[in-house]
Structures are given as structure tokens and as C-alpha cells.
Amino acid sequence: xxxxxxxxxxxxxxxxSAFLLWGLxxxxxxxxxxxxxxxxxxxxGFKLETVSKSEGAFLFLxxxxxxxxxxxxxxxxxxxxxxxxxxxxxxxxxxxxxKPVLVEMYWDLLGDYVGYGEYPNQPLTKYDHDPFLSEDxxxxxxxxxxxxxxxxxxxxDDLYDLRGVSQDKIAYNGVEIDGISGATKKEITASIVSGAxxxxxxxxxxxxxxxxxxxxxxxPAIYSDTLARQFLRSGQSTYRYYAVRQMEGADFxxxxxxxxxxxxxxxxxxKHILKKLPDSLLQQSDIYGPLYEMFPDLDNGxxxxxxxxxxxxxAAAPPLSDHLIEMSRNQLxxxxxxxxxxxxxxxxxxxxxxxxxxxxxxxIYAYLIQDFLIP
Amino acid sequence: MNQFLFLFLLAxxxxxxFGQQDFLLEAESFPTPGGWLTDQQFVEQMGSSYLIAHGSxxxxxxxxxxxxxxxKGLYHVWARTKNWVPGNWEAPGRFLIEIxxxxxxxxxxxxxxxxxxxxxxxxxxxxxxxxxxRDLTGFDGRCDAIYFSQDREAVLPDGGEALAEWxxxxxxxxxxxxxxxxxxxxVTGGGISGCAAAMAAAERGxxxxxxxxxxxxxxxxxxxxxxxxxxxxxxxxxxxxxxxxEKYPNGHPDAIKDQQKRxxxxxxxxxxxxxxxxxxxxxxSADNQIxxxxxxxxxxxxxxxxxxxxxxxxxxDGWIGYWxxxxxSYGRESVDTYGEEWDKWxxxxxxxxxxxxVMGSSILFQTRVAEKPVAFPEVPWxxxxxxxxxxxxxxxxxxxxxxxxxxxxxxxxxxDHLLRAIYGxxxxxxxxxxxxxxxxxxxxYLVGKRESRRLVGDHIFTFNDVRNNTPFPDSVVQEIRAxxxxxxxxxxxxxxxxxxxxxxxxxxxxxxxPYRSLYSKNISNLFMAGRNFSCSHIGLGGxxxxxxxxxxxxxxxxxxxxxxxYGVGPRAIYEVHLKEYMQLIEDQxxxxxxxxx
Numbered sequence: 001x002x003x004x005x006x007x008x009x010x011x012x013x014x015x016x017s018a019f020l021l022w023g024l025x026x027x028x029x030x031x032x033x034x035x036x037x038x039x040x041x042x043x044x045g046f047k048l049e050t051v052s053k054s055e056g057a058f059l060f061l062x063x064x065x066x067x068x069x070x071x072x073x074x075x076x077x078x079x080x081x082x083x084x085x086x087x088x089x090x091x092x093x094x095x096x097x098x099k100p101v102l103v104e105m106y107w108d109l110l111g112d113y114v115g116y117g118e119y120p121n122q123p124l125t126k127y128d129h130d131p132f133l134s135e136d137x138x139x140x141x142x143x144x145x146x147x148x149x150x151x152x153x154x155x156x157d158d159l160y161d162l163r164g165v166s167q168d169k170i171a172y173n174g175v176e177i178d179g180i181s182g183a184t185k186k187e188i189t190a191s192i193v194s195g196a197x198x199x200x201x202x203x204x205x206x207x208x209x210x211x212x213x214x215x216x217x218x219x220p221a222i223y224s225d226t227l228a229r230q231f232l233r234s235g236q237s238t239y240r241y242y243a244v245r246q247m248e249g250a251d252f253x254x255x256x257x258x259x260x261x262x263x264x265x266x267x268x269x270x271k272h273i274l275k276k277l278p279d280s281l282l283q284q285s286d287i288y289g290p291l292y293e294m295f296p297d298l299d300n301g302x303x304x305x306x307x308x309x310x311x312x313x314x315a316a317a318p319p320l321s322d323h324l325i326e327m328s329r330n331q332l333x334x335x336x337x338x339x340x341x342x343x344x345x346x347x348x349x350x351x352x353x354x355x356x357x358x359x360x361x362x363x364i365y366a367y368l369i370q371d372f373l374i375p
Numbered sequence: 376m377n378q379f380l381f382l383f384l385l386a387x388x389x390x391x392x393f394g395q396q397d398f399l400l401e402a403e404s405f406p407t408p409g410g411w412l413t414d415q416q417f418v419e420q421m422g423s424s425y426l427i428a429h430g431s432x433x434x435x436x437x438x439x440x441x442x443x444x445x446x447k448g449l450y451h452v453w454a455r456t457k458n459w460v461p462g463n464w465e466a467p468g469r470f471l472i473e474i475x476x477x478x479x480x481x482x483x484x485x486x487x488x489x490x491x492x493x494x495x496x497x498x499x500x501x502x503x504x505x506x507x508x509r510d511l512t513g514f515d516g517r518c519d520a521i522y523f524s525q526d527r528e529a530v531l532p533d534g535g536e537a538l539a540e541w542x543x544x545x546x547x548x549x550x551x552x553x554x555x556x557x558x559x560x561x562v563t564g565g566g567i568s569g570c571a572a573a574m575a576a577a578e579r580g581x582x583x584x585x586x587x588x589x590x591x592x593x594x595x596x597x598x599x600x601x602x603x604x605x606x607x608x609x610x611x612x613x614x615x616x617x618x619x620x621e622k623y624p625n626g627h628p629d630a631i632k633d634q635q636k637r638x639x640x641x642x643x644x645x646x647x648x649x650x651x652x653x654x655x656x657x658x659x660s661a662d663n664q665i666x667x668x669x670x671x672x673x674x675x676x677x678x679x680x681x682x683x684x685x686x687x688x689x690x691x692d693g694w695i696g697y698w699x700x701x702x703x704s705y706g707r708e709s710v711d712t713y714g715e716e717w718d719k720w721x722x723x724x725x726x727x728x729x730x731x732x733v734m735g736s737s738i739l740f741q742t743r744v745a746e747k748p749v750a751f752p753e754v755p756w757x758x759x760x761x762x763x764x765x766x767x768x769x770x771x772x773x774x775x776x777x778x779x780x781x782x783x784x785x786x787x788x789x790x791d792h793l794l795r796a797i798y799g800x801x802x803x804x805x806x807x808x809x810x811x812x813x814x815x816x817x818x819x820y821l822v823g824k825r826e827s828r829r830l831v832g833d834h835i836f837t838f839n840d841v842r843n844n845t846p847f848p849d850s851v852v853q854e855i856r857a858x859x860x861x862x863x864x865x866x867x868x869x870x871x872x873x874x875x876x877x878x879x880x881x882x883x884x885x886x887x888x889p890y891r892s893l894y895s896k897n898i899s900n901l902f903m904a905g906r907n908f909s910c911s912h913i914g915l916g917g918x919x920x921x922x923x924x925x926x927x928x929x930x931x932x933x934x935x936x937x938x939x940x941y942g943v944g945p946r947a948i949y950e951v952h953l954k955e956y957m958q959l960i961e962d963q964x965x966x967x968x969x970x971x972x
Contacts, residue, residue, distance in 0.1 A: 147719075153857065153880050216718065237867065241722075268722060268866050275728060299869060301732075304779040329788070330779040362461045364487035367533070 033072035035085055035104045035117060041141035042106065042115035045235050052077040057084065057218060060211040064202060065090055071211060073222070080230060081109055081222050084215050088206060092198045094127065101199055105207060109222070110238050111215035113144045113207035126195035136193045143191055143200055144207045150188055151204045232257045237266045244272045252281050259290055267299040274305040279312050288313035296323045303327070307334040314342055321353035325363050332365050336372045396446050397524035399545040400506065402426040402438070403674050410435025411508060414517070415588050415654050415673040416822060417787040421489045422538050423519050424654070424673045428470060430513030431815045432752050432798070437473070437507040444499045444523060451527050453491040454483045455519040459791050460756040461487040467756045468516030473507040484516045491522065491531040514754070515794060515820070552669055552678035558584045558648070560935045561668055562687040563655045566594025567604060567921040568905030568928035569689030570618045570641055571611065575932025577646035581939055584681050585647055586670050588654035589821070591634050592641055593618065594691065596921050598634035600823045601626045601739050602771070606922035609853045610963045611929040615922055625771055626739035628817065653679070655690070658698040664899050665699045685900050685935050685945070689928060692783050693828030693907035701898045702831035705781075706731040707912040715838040715913045720879050723862040725913055733912060734825040734861045735776030735876060736786070738793040740818040742767050742801070749814040751805045754798045761799025764872045767813045769797060774825070774861060774876040782827045790822045796874040825861070825906070825919060832909030833946065834891035841886040841917060849949055850887035851930035851960050854923045857882035858916040888918055890956070893931050894945035902931035902945055933959050
């Protein structure tokens with residue numbers, strides 16, 4: 001019995017119309033280079049609702065199949081690049097039997113996978129043809145988001161190495177461990193959708209292979225001042241990091257968005273802001289003020305960098321004496337060195353704070369301050 | 376030092392008579408250490424080996440010594456110690472000094488930073504005094520020394536040069552070691568690379584001194600650290616299989632079996648004099664040539680001066696080169712220094728500007744499921760490090776580094792941070808009902824380092840040598856392992872505990888390390904093997920594992936044999952005798968192991 005026969009006479013006509021309508025829509029979207037289906041998963045911070053148009057960007061190669069796929073660049077309603085998208089139709093073969101896997105895959109403008117959608121009439125299935133359950137989709141999305149997945153270091157043979165001869169796999173008393181990552185076989189398989197290893201493997205390589213590389217290479221060509229501002233505002237740490245890395249001298253003059261990134265960004269982004277911020281700007285009180293005010297709430301690396309830059313903003317040093325016990329040993333040494341360099345009398349509030357910390361029985365580095373106060 | 380001499384020296388201790396009004400008793404010299412362990416890792420920073428009560432929460436057995444003070448009357452007693460986690464909680468490493476079974480009045484281990492704490496006073500009636508260290512917590516209390524003085528106002532230096540001078544004055548030791556030993560080759564560091572160097576040289580007929588600051592050989596592979604050996608054997612399977620490990624999970628107790636194998640095999644080389652528990656503390660050079668290496672016994676503090684025409688620095692931290700004035704590097708080079716970019720990972724792979732965010736150190740631990748519930752104490756002092764993280768097992772990615780910390784200068788802080796991570800995470804896990812029966816079997820206390828100083832050779836091995844699979848005329852080490860460089864996860868995900876790392880892997884088939892990366896550029900008689908070989912931060916990523924380091928050791932051991940044959944230094948082997956050397960390396964694959972091993 002075919003699909004049509006399985007639908008009762010009463011619903012056959014409307015169903016057929018709906019299907020044809022969907023097919024027409026899908027065809028049009030395909031021709032227009034737009035996604036046909038709602039994504040099953042999309043990394044937070046990304047939306048497709050504002051997509052207004054699509055442009056063919058480049059072809060990329062799936063080395064497993066030697067099939068090339070069309071990569072499209074989706075634009076927002078404001079006409080700015082938003083995401084990359086490709087309709088993937090790739091065979092996945094097991095023991096000589098191949099089946100097509102159809103998905104729509106999305107990448108951000110840095111080439112990082114952000115999500116996928118499946119076709120309702122071609123759902124992802126496992127080895128036994130059962131369709132993916134929602135937890136399977138969850139797992140696949142999580143796997144594809146992992147740029148540093150163990151799959152990157154594995155051949156399919158390694159993963160299915162029943163003879164245990166893989167050079168990276170080691171076993172001891174029945175426990176198999178990955179010689180590179182230290183992960184157990186159990187942990188590796190836990191990250192892969194059960195019964196769909198081949199699909200997971202192929203899709204991970206599609207998400208992180210040629211497509212990703214070409215997107216990265218394409219970014220300078222589409223990067224603009226508008227996109228730079230969007231990156232800074234985006235909330236995506238990778239976008240912010242990229243934007244900060246592209247900034248030069250005068251770009252930091254409009255400091256408010258940079259300060260916002262400094263507050264919200266991760267330690268790596270903060271480090272780059274502090275390293276790239278021109279000295280002339282750091283000497284301005286409206287710039288060093290808010291930066292040093294954040295000192296007690298910052299990660300360790302940013303604290304160290306701020307302390308190292310105190311010679312450029314000596315006026316920021318006295319208030320930091322409120323935070324002596326939050327400094328590591330080496331940070332405290334940098335700070336005390338700066339105080340010594342400034343010469344003359346210490347401001348009373350600084351001396352008070354130093355003396356208090358020097359007498360604090362729970363402060364592990366009190367002795368450093370004692371040494372400083374009594375040279 | 377042979378075992379007989381060591382026992383003889385210890386035998387002098389049980390009743391030691393001192394005719395002074397004051398007396399310094401080094402804790403590490405206690406003839407009966409009980410459950411206290413010798414910790415020699417931070418001598419260069421805090422001044423001495425010390426005893427540590429590393430009981431993973433179970434107070435350890437008392438350490439004890441007997442002394443006799445000749446002056447009768449009141450003596451005041453101080454201990455050099457520290458509160459290793461000061462804060463708003465009871466100090467974790469508290470202990471008492473007992474004299475003749477009676478505790479002195481003050482608990483110790485309460486003050487931040489290494490310094491002297493007053494323990495109390497005793498009335499000396501001229502009889503033998505039995506001094507004991509009584510651990511109160513099992514959580515890593517530490518005692519460096521005990522000082523007895525009739526002067527309550529005695530001024531005791533806390534550290535640095537002043538303490539070193541004061542110590543010299545108290546023990547009356549001469550400037551230079553009085554014992555001299557001469558060898559063909561002095562290898563410092565008994566990790567896998569040092570062992571391999573010693574074996575290779577010894578079987579070619581050289582008389583070798585192998586100086587190692589622990590009681591067992593193997594370094595990170597030893598039963599004291601328990602990392603399994605990774606990497607290939609290259610041309611040296613025959614030798615390296617004598618000292619490697621099985622591929623058990625890191626931290627596994629079967630490391631003890633492999634320890635026995637390694638120790639037995641090393642002891643079977645008649646040309647190797649093993650100096651276990653000896654820590655080198657100086658290497659003196661003149662005219663860019665090392666003249667001698669001085670070492671001190673980690674318990675008795677006896678000293679020996681070792682001299683030889685050739686030296687191997689297999690200390691891991693590059694100490695011999697450092698003391699001798701060898702060029703060295705530390706930290707991550709900027710991406711442009713050697714062109715080591717990997718666009719995919721950017722800054723976490725190689726930074727735009729050089730920094731000190733090197734790969735970190737690890738401490739492993741081992742738990743088991745007992746038949747009955749096992750209690751674990753509250754550890755509030757560990758919570759600021761562990762946070763909410765809960766775990767009953769660790770692995771290699773329990774790793775700590777920070778760019779304001781130096782893997783050598785700040786190693787004690789790094790070790791203590793890892794101990795807090797372990798105890799805190801384990802305590803969190805133990806609060807869950809499903810973990811009630813978990814018990815701690817073992818926690819390491821020696822810092823398992825990945826990266827520290829790298830001595831500079833005629834060739835600096837970099838990422839490009841892997842990326843290009845560069846073939847060298849002097850390729851003596853080979854590896855297929857991926858370049859494996861770590862970064863701390865909290866760099867990208869701020870809320871992740873700071874003691875967890877992520878590894879990045881770059882695989883590119885077989886690559887080679889040239890012999891020129893295994894001898895110093897400016898110290899003419901110094902080889903290096905192990906993680907302190909001549910490489911960049913990224914270059915270290917692949918070959919830093921122990922079988923590969925073992926290959927380096929074997930390669931320099933064989934090179935040393937040709938140096939002796941021709942009376943030349945390491946560089947001449949490359950410049951003049953390369954053909955013969957490469958043939959010698961090649962021949963190793965064919966040479967059979969003597970039957971008894």
C-alpha cells in the first residue's frame with residue numbers, strides 16, 4: 001500500500017493539495033536559496049525570522065562523497081549578512097548499503113555550525129530506520145556544536161575498531177580508553193546518537209570541514225563597519241572576539257560598545273581589549289575609570305593585565321587598595337611595585353588599606369605588605 | 376649513595392647530642408617519618424625539603440626523632456610551617472609537636488606563608504627527648520624544621536638568603552660538599568628520559584651517575600604520580616620497554632607494579648650508580664662548560680659534588696642548564712615568533728603576544744567503592760576552588776595553570792590549588808547519596824608538570840617541524856602523536872572551574888626531532904632530554920609524552936658514548952661524527968635485550 005492509498009478517501013484530496021503546495025513552496029525556496037524547513041535546533045542568539053534574501057556564496061566539497069554542495073549566505077531584513085545555509089543531501093553508507101541523509105545546515109559568519117533542520121518527509125533515521133527522537137536531535141545538535149569533538153581525531157575505522165588495533169585506543173583490564181583524549185569508549189559513544197554513528201560522523205565532518213574553512217576565508221570580504229558593530233553587540237563571544245581582533249587604534253575611541261563587551265565578554269575577549277586598547281586612550285580617566293572599577297569582579301587574567309597597565313593610569317592605583325586580599329601573590333607584587341614607583345607619600349586611604357591587610361591574620365600574602373611598609 | 380651508607384647516617388640520628396643552647400632539627404631528617412612524607416619539590420622557593428602529612432583526610436602516623444640537649448633548663452620550641460589555606464575556617468593542616476608523649480601547648484600550621492610558629496616550651500633534664508609530629512587532620516600539614524632555643528626572643532629568619540645563611544650557621548656545614556664523585560656522565564633527573572639516557576650510556580660502557588630527588592624512578596610515570604606512558608618507542612623499544620608502563624587509566628594503582636619493573640631494571644645496569652633521594656641544587660660552569668653538579672640528600676642533607684665531562688639535564692625544569700647559564704625559554708611565544716598559527720583555534724593555540732599561559736600541572740587521584748558507607752570530612756577551605764563541582768574521579772584534564780603563575784616559582788601554590796580542587800570536588804560528590812560508599816584510595820602530592828623551562832639547543836623544534844614533517848639528517852626521535860596543546864576552559868567559559876583544561880589536537884603523521892634539539896646551544900657539555908628539550912611551546916605539544924621523552928634520553932645516552940670515544944662535546948657528534956651516530960641509533964632496533972632483563 002503506498003502513502004496515498006493509506007490516506008482515507010475523505011482526506012486524500014486536501015492532503016494532496018497540501019503536499020503539492022508544500023512541494024511548490026519548497027521548490028521555490030530551493031531555487032531562491034532559502035531554507036525550506038524550520039530548524040530543529042539553532043544555537044541561542046540566532047533567528048531566521050529576519051531573513052530577507054539569500055545569495056549563493058560558494059560551493060564546498062564533502063570529501064567523503066566528493067559531492068559539492070551550494071553554500072548560501074542569508075541576509076537580514078536590514079540587508080546585513082546573517083547566517084550561511086546549505087541544503088545537504090548526502091549518502092551515508094553502511095556495509096555497502098547507502099541511504100540519503102537530507103538536512104538543512106546553518107553556520108554563523110565565522111564558520112561555526114549553529115543548527116540544522118530536517119525535511120518532514122525525509123526525517124533523520126537510525127541504522128534500524130527508526131526516526132530520530134527529540135533527545136536524539138538534542139544529542140546530534142550538541143555533538144555538531146562541539147568544534148573540538150573527539151570525532152575530529154577519529155576515522156570511522158577507529159570508532160568501529162572491533163579488533164582493538166587502533167593506535168589511539170588503549171585498553172586495560174577491560175576498560176577502553178582513548179589514547180589521545182583519555183575518554184573512555186563509553187564516554188565517546190555517549191556523545192553520539194545511538195544507532196546513528198555514521199550519520200553523526202558524516203554530518204560532523206560536513207559541519208566542520210571545507211564549509212567552515214571557506215566561510216572563515218570569506219569573512220574579510222563581507223566584513224564592514226556595520227557588521228563590526230553588530231558583532232560587538234551580538235552577545236556571541238566568538239563574534240565579539242573577532243571584532244575586537246580587527247579593531248585598531250582609533251576604533252577604540254567609541255569606547256561605550258567596547259566597554260559593554262568588556263563587561264559581558266569572556267576572559268579571552270577581555271584580554272584582547274586590554275592588549276589592543278591604545279595607551280593614549282587608557283590614559284584618559286573616562287576610559288580607565290570604568291575599566292578599573294570592574295577590577296574585583298574580573299577574571300584573574302584581566303586583573304593581571306590591568307595591574308600591569310597601571311603605569312599608564314597611575315590614578316587608578318589608589319582605589320585598588322580596597323581589593324588587596326583579592327590579588328594573587330604575583331598580582332600583589334605588581335601592585336606594590338607600582339605604588340613604590342609613584343614615589344612620595346602614599347595617600348592616607350591606601351596606607352590604611354595596606355596596614356589593615358598587613359595585619360590580617362587570614363591573608364596569606366600579608367608578609368609581602370609588611371615587607372613593603374617596612375623596607 | 377649506597378643503601379649501607381644511608382642507613383649508617385640515619386643510625387647516627389636516634390640519639391643525637393647537642394651541646395648548644397639552641398638546636399635546629401630538620402623535619403625531613405626524622406629517622407622515623409611514620410606516615411609523613413618527604414616533599415622536596417619546592418626547595419628553591421621555600422628553602423628546604425619538608426615533611427607533609429598527606430593522609431587524604433585521615434591523620435597520618437606520627438613522625439619521630441630522638442635528641443639530647445646537653446644544657447639543662449627551659450627550652451623554647453618553634454616549628455617552621457605554614458597554614459596552606461588561610462581563611463575563615465579551621466586551618467586544614469594542623470599538627471602538634473609532642474615531646475616524650477606530651478603535646479606542646481600550641482597547635483601549629485596556623486599562620487599564612489612559610490614561617491616560624493611558636494609551639495611551646497619544655498624543661499630539659501638532660502635525658503633523651505623523643506620528638507614527635509602529631510598530625511591532627513590528614514590534610515597536608517607541613518613541617519620544615521623544629522628549632523629549640525633557650526632564648527625566648529630568638530630571631531628566626533622566615534625565608535630567602537637570610538634563612539639559608541642561618542641554616543648553614545646552625546648545621547655548621549662547609550661551603551662546598553666534602554664528598555666528590557667523578558663519572559663519565561652525570562644525568563640529573565630520573566624520569567623516563569633520564570633513565571633512558573643513563574641506560575643507553577651505561578650499556579655503551581660509560582660510568583653513569585643518575586641523580587634523582589625521589590625514592591623511586593620514573594617521574595610522571597612513577598607510582599607517586601601515575602601517568603601512563605604515551606608515544607611511540609622510535610628506535611628504542613628495547614630500552615624503553617624496561618621502564619614504561621601499561622596503558623592503565625591515569626592514577627591506576629598498577630603503576631606500582633610498573634614501578635617495581637622499572638626500579639629492578641634500572642638497578643640491573645652495573646655501570647649506573649643510582650642516587651635516589653638526592654636533589655641537585657647547583658651546577659657550576661666556567662668557560663661555558665659545566666664543571667660540577669652539587670646535590671643534597673633530601674632527608675639527611677648530606678651533600679655530594681658530581682663531576683664529569685658530560686651532563687644530561689633531564690630534570691624537566693631545566694635546572695642544570697638554568698644554574699649553569701644555559702639559554703632557555705619559558706612561556707608561549709607569540710604566534711609570529713616561529714609562525715605557529717593555526718587559524719582554526721587562534722589565540723588559544725598560539726597568542727598574538729607572548730605570554731606565560733603555559734600548559735598546566737596535574738595531580739591524579741584514585742577512588743574505590745567500599746562495601747560500607749565511608750565518611751569524608753567537611754572541607755570548607757576547599758570550596759572556594761571547587762565551587763559546585765562534584766567528582767569521584769579525576770583525569771589528565773584536571774590541570775592548573777594561570778598566566779600570573781610560574782610552573783616552577785609558584786609550584787607549591789599550583790599543587791595546593793589542585794589538592795583543594797580534588798578534596799572540594801570529592802566532598803561535593805560525597806554529599807550525594809549515590810556516592811556514600813566511595814572511598815579515597817590515593818591522591819598524588821607531587822606536581823605532575825607538562826611544561827616549564829625549555830633549554831635552547833642548536834635547533835628549536837616547532838610546530839612547523841610537525842606541519843612540514845621536516846626530515847632532518849640527524850632525526851633521532853620520531854613520533855606520530857598529535858600535537859596536543861592545552862588551554863584552560865575558563866578562558867572561554869568563565870564559569871567553568873579553573874582547574875579544568877581542554878586539549879587541542881593537530882595530527883600530521885610522522886614527525887622527527889633532530890639531535891640538535893638535544894644539546895645546549897651555549898653550554899658545551901650539556902645534553903637535555905625530556906620536556907626541557909629545545910622546542911617552542913607548541914613544539915612541545917606532541918613530544919612531551921613519556922615514551923617520546925624516553926627516546927630523547929636514549930638518543931643523548933648514545934651520543935654521550937661517542938663523545939667519550941672521541942673526546943668531544945655534543946655538537947661535534949653532529950658536525951663530525953653524524954654518520955657513525957645515526958648508524959648507532961639505527962642499530963638499536965636490531966640489538967637484543969640481555970636475557971636477564
